[in-house]
Amino acid sequence: MKAVCWHGAQDMRVDNVADPQILNPRDAIIKVTSTAICGSDLHLYGGFMPGMQAGDIVGHEFMGEVVELGSAVTNLSIGNRVVVPFTIACGHCFFCDSGYHSLCDNSNPNAGVAEKMWGQSPSGLFGYTHILGGYAGGQAEYVRVPYADVGPMVVPDSVSDEQALFLTDIFPTGYQAIAQCDMQPGDTVAIWGCGPVGQFAIASAKMLGAARVIAIDTVDERLDMAATQHGAETLNPREVGNTLQLVEALRDMTAGRGPDICVDAVGLEAHGVGLEYWYDNIKQSLQMETARPIVLRQAIMACRKAGTVSIPGVYGGIADKIPVGALMNKALTIKTGHTHVQHYLKPLMDHVERGDIDPSFVITHRMRLDQAPEAYEMFQARRDNCIKVVMQP
Amino acid sequence: MTPYRPIDPRNDDDTELDSAREREKQRALALAASVGSLMVGMRRGGLSGLLLGAFSGYLAYRASTGRGLKGTGRALARGAERTLTGHRTGPLDLSASITIARSREELYAFWRDFTRLPAIMTSITAVDDLPDGRSRWQAETPLGGTYEWEAKIVEDVPGERIAWRSVEGSDVPQTGEIRFAPAPAGRGTQVELNLRYELPHGLLAAAPLNFVNALSREAVREDLRHFKQVMEAGEVPTGAIHASAHEGVAR
Ligand SMILES: NC(=O)c1ccc[n+]([C@@H]2O[C@H](COP(=O)([O-])OP(=O)(O)OC[C@H]3O[C@@H](n4cnc5c(N)ncnc54)[C@H](O)[C@@H]3O)[C@@H](O)[C@H]2O)c1
Ligand SMILES: [Zn+2]
Ligand SMILES: [Zn+2]
Numbered sequence: 222m223k224a225v226c227w228h229g230a231q232d233m234r235v236d237n238v239a240d241p242q243i244l245n246p247r248d249a250i251i252k253v254t255s256t257a258i259c260g261s262d263l264h265l266y267g268g269f270m271p272g273m274q275a276g277d278i279v280g281h282e283f284m285g286e287v288v289e290l291g292s293a294v295t296n297l298s299i300g301n302r303v304v305v306p307f308t309i310a311c312g313h314c315f316f317c318d319s320g321y322h323s324l325c326d327n328s329n330p331n332a333g334v335a336e337k338m339w340g341q342s343p344s345g346l347f348g349y350t351h352i353l354g355g356y357a358g359g360q361a362e363y364v365r366v367p368y369a370d371v372g373p374m375v376v377p378d379s380v381s382d383e384q385a386l387f388l389t390d391i392f393p394t395g396y397q398a399i400a401q402c403d404m405q406p407g408d409t410v411a412i413w414g415c416g417p418v419g420q421f422a423i424a425s426a427k428m429l430g431a432a433r434v435i436a437i438d439t440v441d442e443r444l445d446m447a448a449t450q451h452g453a454e455t456l457n458p459r460e461v462g463n464t465l466q467l468v469e470a471l472r473d474m475t476a477g478r479g480p481d482i483c484v485d486a487v488g489l490e491a492h493g494v495g496l497e498y499w500y501d502n503i504k505q506s507l508q509m510e511t512a513r514p515i516v517l518r519q520a521i522m523a524c525r526k527a528g529t530v531s532i533p534g535v536y537g538g539i540a541d542k543i544p545v546g547a548l549m550n551k552a553l554t555i556k557t558g559h560t561h562v563q564h565y566l567k568p569l570m571d572h573v574e575r576g577d578i579d580p581s582f583v584i585t586h587r588m589r590l591d592q593a594p595e596a597y598e599m600f601q602a603r604r605d606n607c608i609k610v611v612m613q614p
Numbered sequence: 615m616t617p618y619r620p621i622d623p624r625n626d627d628d629t630e631l632d633s634a635r636e637r638e639k640q641r642a643l644a645l646a647a648s649v650g651s652l653m654v655g656m657r658r659g660g661l662s663g664l665l666l667g668a669f670s671g672y673l674a675y676r677a678s679t680g681r682g683l684k685g686t687g688r689a690l691a692r693g694a695e696r697t698l699t700g701h702r703t704g705p706l707d708l709s710a711s712i713t714i715a716r717s718r719e720e721l722y723a724f725w726r727d728f729t730r731l732p733a734i735m736t737s738i739t740a741v742d743d744l745p746d747g748r749s750r751w752q753a754e755t756p757l758g759g760t761y762e763w764e765a766k767i768v769e770d771v772p773g774e775r776i777a778w779r780s781v782e783g784s785d786v787p788q789t790g791e792i793r794f795a796p797a798p799a800g801r802g803t804q805v806e807l808n809l810r811y812e813l814p815h816g817l818l819a820a821a822p823l824n825f826v827n828a829l830s831r832e833a834v835r836e837d838l839r840h841f842k843q844v845m846e847a848g849e850v851p852t853g854a855i856h857a858s859a860h861e862g863v864a865r
Contacts (some may be wrong), residue, residue, distance in 0.1 A: 245852065315801060328847075345851065
């Protein structure tokens, strides 16, 4: 089959590889019909995520048709059209039982390594670092899906591929970023990053009743999408200035209070203005920190007293100069993690089916799997107003 | 656990590690080195300590993927190899514990049938039941040999504890014990595995020596993790996508 394989920084290739097989009783094989490139894939493409190996099949946002089932999967049938959560979860451990599927105890075959890096291991992920299992991903013609009896969800006929696909990751991710914050009536939500995750966080904040949403990004087309699609107010750091100036602007916009909820939907590759950016850029390239935590610093500094900083943006190792004084003295709450997709799949599918939201709004490019190298290049450079690429094998 | 590789030979940077034995050796070396740098990292503290800790995580990850230290520093590897294959004497105690969301009775019942242990213990290839609470164990050593011994159950408290020891005259006298205790607030069972190997003075045959040298706290912990995976999820996970790349534990 054809599959998109990582071969190093800035080097994705479409390789010819062997088809996947059923290896465990709870496995299924899915024939992929649609797959997307995520901002998380850009961290791999940029070479910022440790634990990748040349030849790894990438991709964790995919859906398709069930073509083969392991002996223990009885709830699906051959031919079912399914979406597959990007978090691989057993469905039976303490964490799965508690709705924390991205923290599943049993799905990471390399849990020992993750424990060394982080103390405990989160769940395995499709098409990501070997620290999280080295599972082959779904930017491919076929993919092996473990625990298929609890992960994949059958898509109703009335919902198209393009409407269902983002239930695998970015819609639940944007939704969880807000839902985990105990939002109160009247709350203002500030969201850094208007990529696909940011867009769904903005949409979800509106859906969940935020009084105001302030969208922050350095790319004008993305700010435009936030304003026109969801009625967000916008802020471009390139116009406002450095971290202190941005924090001041947010304080002014909220009459001195600060946003009640601050969302970092940017992660470890944040851009910045001036000295701060160069400081992090140099430290990151010398591997003295694994992130440029510019947005995280801003979110902590800007956040209202006793407010919540929510971090869907991905981080891997260690970061420098986090304003821990602001965190403590303002009594902030931090909420973060990979998304517990299985937990949100059903309620969000219901929203899509009822027409409350059409997640396909975020798609800007439709391409063939063959064109993946070009698609990665374009998405990374944010060329041609590229916000979200969907590929078909 | 070896990740899936494309069939295009140009993409294969692992050809010199073709033999599984070599991979196993690399795995042991990298794990040893990872533990070493983790300890140094912890003792140092501070940022450099944290970084060393992260480095050890990276090494452990290479170990887990069978790539070992290849290209990470051959001199380091040679040093570690000498340490590993050097003669060791005295008792070697290895313990690990884990919480499993199952009752003590279920966990006890699985473990009490020693013939099921190869499904979760990476180094054990077979266990055969013999009469009178005795059993015959077979292990594969990292360098490809096999090592066999006989054990007998010395204590058996249903739902609580099983203890066993090798019979008189074993190359490497050993004792094992597994304990089951209730976790707080109905959160399943806390399982503790304690193993002790008595390493005699004098030269040992290569197979038992290789077997014992490959043992580590990490390996014991990994076996307990497999126990948990089988009991909670019904299977041991693998990141492979096809059988020829599937070199995880036996199931
Ligand atoms: N927690 C999860 O489970 C989960 C799931 C999916 C994605 N993610 C992560 O979420 C993050 C965003 O994903 P995405 O798909 O939207 O990626 P993306 O790369 O398309 O979007 C990132 C956006 O951040 C903007 N940005 C960069 N620096 C900024 C700054 N200083 N201030 C404001 N905006 C800035 C960029 O211009 C870009 O629009 C990534 O880190 C991704 O890995 C996490
Ligand atoms: Zn993603
Ligand atoms: Zn689980």
